[in-house]
Amino acid sequence: KLYGIILSERTVRYHLKILDERGLTEVFGKEGRKITEKGREEIVNSLVSEKIGFVISRIDTLSYLTNLDLEEMNGDVILNISLINKKDLKQSLKLMKPVFSxxxxxxxxxxIFNSGEKIGDILLHDGMVAIGTVCSVTINGILLKAGIPVISRFGGVLEITKEKPPRFVALISYEGSSLDPLEIFIRGTMTDVHGLMKSGRGRVLASFREIPVVCHSNVKEMALRLKDKGIGGILTIGEPNTPLYEIPVGMDRAGMVIIGGLNPIALLEERGITAESKAMSTLYEYSELRPFKEVYRELT
Known part of the structure; x- marks a missing residue:
């Protein structure tokens, strides 16, 4: 009903029968049906044309549902979920430690979620754990609640060196993508978070947003307030009607670059630890998150 589709029981039974005949689902006793491996592949690969714009739609939906109270520091924020092998957890925490500092x-x-737990629509199988990190789209939601609209334009890879200003070396528009751009860059090992931690030169995940010029001073004030509350992410706010990191902005807008929440996970991939990440995975109560240092001491 949320998406304007109303299904009767008869209609559901009819379509389930078709799915069974095609081998996409199978009946197991009185408990019902389960999706087959063929069915899972179909979910991933089908209706690609209808998924164009899915990412920007999800950004808008989750931004609206974010309700973090900056006074009490409780309420829902958006989490990225990254699945790794349980045996790799200690090593992963050690590798990520410099990034979280x-x-x-x-x-x-x-x-940290353990085997058997369910996070959103993800069920953790035996031998797997999941790491939840705060997603950068949370910034959109916080600003929206403050009456500041944010336009999400690109996900990208930001090159940082000591000799010259940062610049984007890869960009994918949110508007025309069926996949989250930052997930694509991680899978393509296009980052160099490890190099940045070691030498101050590297490439990190970041996104390019735009804000209306009339909100410019308010956003700067909000960025400082968020930093005081332990939420960073806003790397740079550009000047009105002026390109930022070589990216032009729309009329009467200013650019804003936000650091990707999956940078610690990108470093794991760089160091040979396989992680399956889902950006903007679910909403989660902020007060139930724990400082990385606390988790590190407990699990290593």
Whole structure:
């Protein structure tokens, strides 16, 4: 009903029968049906044309549902979920430690989910754990609640060196994508978070947003307030009607670059630890997240 589709029981039974005949689902006793491996592949690969614009739609939906109270520091924020092998958890925490002490994260708070737990629509199988990190789209939601609209334009890879200003070396528009751009860059190993931690030169995940010029001073004030509350992420706010990091902005808008929440996970991929990430995975209560240092001491 949320999406304007009303189904009767008869209609549901009819379509389930077709799915069974095509081998996409199978009946198992009185408990019902389960999706087959063929069915899972079909979900991933089908209706690609209808998924164009899915990412920007999800950004808008989750931004609206974010309700973090900056006074009490409770309420829902958006989480990225990254699945790794349980045996890799200790090593992963050790590798991520420098990133969580750097400016290239959204927040130093995380959550660890264990085998058997369900996060949103993800069920963790035996031998797997999940790391939840704060997603950068949370910034959109916080600003929206403050009456500031944010236009999400690109996800990209930001090159940072000591000799010259940062610049984007890869960009994908949210508007025309059926996949989250930052997930694509991680899978393509286009980042160099490890190099940035070691030498101050590297490439990190970041996104390019735009804000209306009339909100410019308010956004700067909000960025400082968020930083005081332990939520970073806003790397740079550009000047009105002026390109930022070589990216032009729309009329009467200013650019804003936000650090990707998946940078710690990108480093794991760089160091050979396989992680399956889902950006903007679910909403989660912020007060239930724990500081990385606390989790690190407990699990290593």
């Amino acid at each position: 750097s400016p290239y994260i959204m927040s130093d708070r995380i959550v």
